[in-house]
Amino acid sequence: MPPKGNQLRSNSFKDESRPRQSSASRNERERLSRPRLESLPVFNLGDGRIIKIAGLLCLIISVFFLIAFTSYIFTWEADQSYVLESNGGWGNLFKTQQELIDNGVTNPVVQNWLGKLGALMANQFMFEWFGLASYFFVLVFFVIGYRLLFKVRLFSVAKLLGYSFFGLIFSSVAIGYIHGFVNNYPHYFEGEFGYWSTRLLNAQIGPAGTGCVLAFAALTVLIIAYNIDFKLPERPKKQVRGSDSDIIEPDSIELEDEVIFEPVEWPRANNRSRESATPAPLAPESQERLKQEPSFRPTVTAPLTPEPVLTHNLAHAAAIANVAKVADEVILSPEISYDHNEDESDSEEVSNGDEIPLTVEDSRPQAELSIEKEADKNTNELVEKFGMYDPKLDLSSYKYPTLDLLENYGTNKINVDATELEANKNKIVETLNHYNIEIDKIKATIGPTVTLYEIIPAPGVRISKIKNLEDDIALSLAALGIRIIAPMPGKGTIGIEVPNQHPEMVSMRSVLATEKFQNTTMDLPIALGKTISNEVFVADLAKMPHLLVAGATGQGKSVGINAILVSLLYKRHPSELKFVMVDPKKVELTLFRKIERHFLAKLPDEADAIITDTKKVINTLNSLCIEMDQRYDLLKDAQVRNLKEYNGKFVNRKLNPENGHRFLPFIVLVVDEFADLMMTAGKEVEMPIARLAQLARAVGIHLVIATQRPSVNIITGTIKANFPARLAFRVLSKIDSRTILDAGGADQLIGRGDMLLATGSDLIRIQCAFVDTPEVEKISDHIGNQRGYPSAMLLPEYVGEGEASAPKDFDPNDRDPMFEDAARLIVLHQQGSTSLIQRKMKLGYNRAGRIIDQLEAAGIVGPFEGSKAREVLYPDEYSLERHLEELQKSSGN
Numbered sequence: 048m049p050p051k052g053n054q055l056r057s058n059s060f061k062d063e064s065r066p067r068q069s070s071a072s073r074n075e076r077e078r079l080s081r082p083r084l085e086s087l088p089v090f091n092l093g094d095g096r097i098i099k100i101a102g103l104l105c106l107i108i109s110v111f112f113l114i115a116f117t118s119y120i121f122t123w124e125a126d127q128s129y130v131l132e133s134n135g136g137w138g139n140l141f142k143t144q145q146e147l148i149d150n151g152v153t154n155p156v157v158q159n160w161l162g163k164l165g166a167l168m169a170n171q172f173m174f175e176w177f178g179l180a181s182y183f184f185v186l187v188f189f190v191i192g193y194r195l196l197f198k199v200r201l202f203s204v205a206k207l208l209g210y211s212f213f214g215l216i217f218s219s220v221a222i223g224y225i226h227g228f229v230n231n232y233p234h235y236f237e238g239e240f241g242y243w244s245t246r247l248l249n250a251q252i253g254p255a256g257t258g259c260v261l262a263f264a265a266l267t268v269l270i271i272a273y274n275i276d277f278k279l280p281e282r283p284k285k286q287v288r289g290s291d292s293d294i295i296e297p298d299s300i301e302l303e304d305e306v307i308f309e310p311v312e313w314p315r316a317n318n319r320s321r322e323s324a325t326p327a328p329l330a331p332e333s334q335e336r337l338k339q340e341p342s343f344r345p346t347v348t349a350p351l352t353p354e355p356v357l358t359h360n361l362a363h364a365a366a367i368a369n370v371a372k373v374a375d376e377v378i379l380s381p382e383i384s385y386d387h388n389e390d391e392s393d394s395e396e397v398s399n400g401d402e403i404p405l406t407v408e409d410s411r412p413q414a415e416l417s418i419e420k421e422a423d424k425n426t427n428e429l430v431e432k433f434g435m436y437d438p439k440l441d442l443s444s445y446k447y448p449t450l451d452l453l454e455n456y457g458t459n460k461i462n463v464d465a466t467e468l469e470a471n472k473n474k475i476v477e478t479l480n481h482y483n484i485e486i487d488k489i490k491a492t493i494g495p496t497v498t499l500y501e502i503i504p505a506p507g508v509r510i511s512k513i514k515n516l517e518d519d520i521a522l523s524l525a526a527l528g529i530r531i532i533a534p535m536p537g538k539g540t541i542g543i544e545v546p547n548q549h550p551e552m553v554s555m556r557s558v559l560a561t562e563k564f565q566n567t568t569m570d571l572p573i574a575l576g577k578t579i580s581n582e583v584f585v586a587d588l589a590k591m592p593h594l595l596v597a598g599a600t601g602q603g604k605s606v607g608i609n610a611i612l613v614s615l616l617y618k619r620h621p622s623e624l625k626f627v628m629v630d631p632k633k634v635e636l637t638l639f640r641k642i643e644r645h646f647l648a649k650l651p652d653e654a655d656a657i658i659t660d661t662k663k664v665i666n667t668l669n670s671l672c673i674e675m676d677q678r679y680d681l682l683k684d685a686q687v688r689n690l691k692e693y694n695g696k697f698v699n700r701k702l703n704p705e706n707g708h709r710f711l712p713f714i715v716l717v718v719d720e721f722a723d724l725m726m727t728a729g730k731e732v733e734m735p736i737a738r739l740a741q742l743a744r745a746v747g748i749h750l751v752i753a754t755q756r757p758s759v760n761i762i763t764g765t766i767k768a769n770f771p772a773r774l775a776f777r778v779l780s781k782i783d784s785r786t787i788l789d790a791g792g793a794d795q796l797i798g799r800g801d802m803l804l805a806t807g808s809d810l811i812r813i814q815c816a817f818v819d820t821p822e823v824e825k826i827s828d829h830i831g832n833q834r835g836y837p838s839a840m841l842l843p844e845y846v847g848e849g850e851a852s853a854p855k856d857f858d859p860n861d862r863d864p865m866f867e868d869a870a871r872l873i874v875l876h877q878q879g880s881t882s883l884i885q886r887k888m889k890l891g892y893n894r895a896g897r898i899i900d901q902l903e904a905a906g907i908v909g910p911f912e913g914s915k916a917r918e919v920l921y922p923d924e925y926s927l928e929r930h931l932e933e934l935q936k937s938s939g940n
C-alpha cells in the first residue's frame with residue numbers, strides 16, 4: 048500500500064531492529080524522501096477547500112431535494128408509471144423511450160422539474176420511505192451546507208440531526224396514523240415507512256394506543272427542547288414587593304422552584320432564573336429571540352425593556368446590576384465546565400445565554416448615543432460651515448525657528464581611544480583584585496562625557512563591598528566624578544562611571560536635528576541631551592509634569608533651562624504655548640524678552656513680561672492659580688478631564704466661545720532662581736507654587752523651577768512632594784544631592800552640563816545639550832521679528848491684600864451700556880463673578896472684567912477675593928434699583 052500523508056513521518060515507519068543511524072545520514076535520507084512526499088496529492092481537510100466543496104455539495108443536494116420533492120407533489124401521478132418498481136424503477140434511468148414503453152411505462156416523458164433523476168429520487172424518499180417528512184432532509188443538508196460554506200452556524204448540527212431524525216420518524220408515523228381516519232390523501236404523504244409503522248402499531252396496541260404513543264413522543268421532545276410549563280388555570284395572586292422596591296411578579300418566584308427540574312443541559316440558564324428579580328414587559332423582538340428558552344424570560348425582561356433604559360431609574364439600575372451579577376456568576380460558575388466535554392450544541396447554549404446580558408449592555412449606550420447625535424449634529428454643521436477651529440490661524444504665517452540658527456559644537460564624535468578604555472579597565476580590575484574581589488566580566492559603554500564600565504562580579508561577592516571601594520577606585524583611576532551604581536537597575540551588573548579624558552560637547556543642534564525629536568508626538572518635548580549610551584534623550588514636560596532643577600553655580604543650570612526653552616520653541620506654535628518667566632537674577636532670561644508678543648504671558652498692567660520683582664512674582668503666581676481655577680471651571684463645564692480633551696472639543700467646535708470657552712495654550716512657568724524668592728517671600732511663594740504643582744497638571748500648567756541652593760528650607764517637603772521629576776547638576780555636597788534627588792550621586796558629577804535626572808525611581812545620567820547665549824539670541828530674534836499678537840497673553844488680574852482696599856477710580860459717565868443689566872444679574876444670582884456676566888450676557892472676558900470693576904467702584908460688589916467670587920453688597924433687586932437711581936442722579940449732576 049502506498050504511504051499516505053503524515054504517516055510517512057510517523058514513528059511506525061522506523062525500523063527499530065536496524066542499528067541507529069547518525070543524524071547526518073538521517074537528515075540526508077529525509078531530504079531525499081521529501082520531494083516524493085510533496086509530489087503526492089495530499090488532501091488536507093484542514094486546508095479548507097474540501098470543506099467548501101462539501102458545503103457547496105450539501106447546499107446543492109438540499110436545493111435538488113427541495114425542487115424534486117415539491118415537483119413530485121404536482122407530478123407524481125404523471126410519473127407514477129415511470130418510477131414504479133414493477134416497470135423498472137431506478138433501472139429506467141438509462142433506458143430509451145422505446146425500452147420504457149416496452150417495460151410498460153405509459154408516460155415515458157417524465158414531468159418532474161428535475162427530470163428522471165428528480166422523479167426517481169422524490170419517489171424513493173416520499174413514496175418508498177418517509178412521505179412529506181422527507182423535507183427534513185432538505186433542512187439538514189441546507190444547514191450543514193450553509194455552515195460549511197459560509198462558516199455561519201444557523202443551528203447546532205448535533206441538535207439539528209437529533210431533532211430532524213425525530214421529526215422524520217414522528218411526522219411520517221403521525222401522518223400515517225391520521226391516514227387511518229382520513230382516507231382521501233395520497234400515499235406519498237406518509238410514505239411506506241409511515242404506512243407500515245402505523246399499521247404495525249395499530250395491530251399491537253390499537254389506534255388509541257398509537258395516538259397515546261405519538262402524543263407521548265411529541266410532548267417528551269417538547270419538554271426536552273423547551274422545558275414547557277404545564278400550568279393549571281391560575282388563581283389571582285397578590286403582588287410581592289422586592290427588597291429594592293421593585294414589583295416582583297409571582298411568576299418569577301415560582302420559577303425558583305421550577306428550575307430544580309430543569310435539564311442539566313442549561314445549567315447557566317438555571318442560575319439566571321434563580322437570580323431573576325425584576326421582571327417587566329418584554330420587548331417583542333426579545334420575546335421572539337427568547338421563545339426557545341422560556342425559562343430565561345424572567346431574568347432578561349427588565350433590562351431589555353426600552354423604557355427603563357431611557358429613564359435611568361433606580362429599578363433599571365438594579366435590574367442592570369442584577370443581570371451583570373448574573374452574567375458574572377454564569378461566567379464564573381463551575382457548572383459550565385462540563386460543557387466542554389459535550390458536543391457543540393452545548394456551546395451554542397452558552398453563546399445563546401451570553402447574548403442576554405450583551406443585549407442589556409447594548410441598550411445602555413444607545414440612549415447616550417442619541418443625545419450625542421443631537422449634539423454632534425450641531426457641531427457637524429458648524430464644522431461643515433466654518434471648518435475646524437484652527438488656533439494657529441491668527442499667526443498662520445509664523446515660521447518655526449530653523450536648525451541653522453544653532454551652532455554645531457564639537458565633532459559629534461566620541462574621543463575615547465582603545466588605550467584609555469584598556470587602561471581604565473585594567474585599573475578597575477587591579478583595584479578590585481587588590482581587595483580580593485574577583486570579576487567574571489567587564490563591559491564598557493562610551494558616552495559623551497563618561498564611560499560606563501559594567502562589571503559582573505564572581506559569584507559570592509558582596510555588592511556593598513564594591514560600593515565601599517568607590518573612593519579607592521577613584522583614587523586608583525586618578526579621576527574626579529566616579530560614580531558607582533550597585534547594582535545597575537534592571538541589569539544584573541555593577542556600573543562604574545568613569546569620566547572621559549576628552550569629554551565631548553553635545554550641541555543643541557545635534558540633539559534637535561535627530562529624528563527622535565523631529566518626529567516626536569509629545570505635547571511638550573524637551574531635548575535634554577545625550578545619555579550615557581550616547582542616545583538622545585527627549586522627555587515630555589507635560590508628563591513629568593513639573594521639573595525641579597538644582598545645581599551649584601556654574602555647573603550648567605542656566606544652559607539647561609535654555610535648552611528646555613529652546614526645545615519647546617522649536618516644537619510649539621505661539622498659540623499653543625505660553626511662558627511665564629520669573630528671573631530674580633534679572634539677567635538670565637532677558638534674552639526671551641523679544642518673544643513677549645508670541646510666547647509670553649503676563650499680568651494685565653505689567654510693563655515687563657519677565658518678572659524680576661518678588662512682589663510681582665507673588666501676584667503672578669496667584670494669578671496663575673486663578674487661571675488654573677478658571678481652566679478647571681471650563682473643563683468641568685465641557686465635561687472633560689484634561690487640557691488635551693478640552694482643546695480637542697474646542698477645535699471640533701463642540702464648545703461655544705460665547706459661554707466663555709477658549710482655546711487653552713499650555714503655560715510653562717519658569718523660575719530661574721527659586722532660592723532667592725523663598726528667602727524674600729517664603730510662604731507667600733511656597734503656597735501658590737505648591738498649589739500649582741499639585742493641581743495644575745491637568746489644565747496644562749507646568750512648572751520648571753531652578754535653584755542654586757538645594758537646601759531643605761528652599762526645597763521644602765511640600766515642594767518636593769509635588770515634583771517627581773528632578774534634574775540635578777553638580778552639587779557641592781552629598782547632603783545637597785540627597786535633598787534634590789533623595790540619593791547621592793549629584794556630588795560626583797563632573798559639572799559642565801553633566802546631570803542626573805530622577806523620574807520617580809529611575810536615575811539617568813545625561814550630558815546636557817549646550818546652547819550658547821548668541822544662539823538663544825538668534826532664536827529670539829527670529830521669533831520676535833515675525834508678526835505677533837498685539838500683546839503678551841494676559842493672565843487673570845490678581846490684586847494683593849494691601850492693594851485691594853482702595854477701590855479703583857470710577858467715572859460714572861463712562862459706564863458700560865450693559866452696566867445696569869449686569870448689576871441686576873449679579874444681585875439676582877448673589878454671585879459677583881466675571882464668568883457669570885460673561886456666560887449669561889454673552890460678553891468677552893475683558894468686557895466682563897471691566898464691568899465687574901465698574902460694579903466694584905459703584906459699590907455693588909465687594910473687592911476681588913482671589914479665586915472666590917466677589918461679595919454682592921445688595922441683597923435684593925429693590926435696594927439695587929434705588930441705588931442705581933441714585934447713581935443716575937449723581938451722574939446727571
Ligand SMILES: Nc1ncnc2c1ncn2[C@@H]1O[C@H](COP(=O)(O)OP(=O)(O)OP(=O)(O)O)[C@@H](O)[C@H]1O
Nearest residue numbers: 552599600601602603604605606799800815816817
Ligand atoms: N551642557 C554643557 N556643555 C558644555 N559646557 C557647559 C554646558 N553647560 C554649561 N557649560 C559650561 O558651564 C558654564 C556655566 O554654565 P551656566 O551658566 O549654565 O551655569 P549656572 O549653573 O547657570 O551658573 P549660575 O547659577 O551661576 O548662573 C557655561 O558657560 C559653559 O561653559
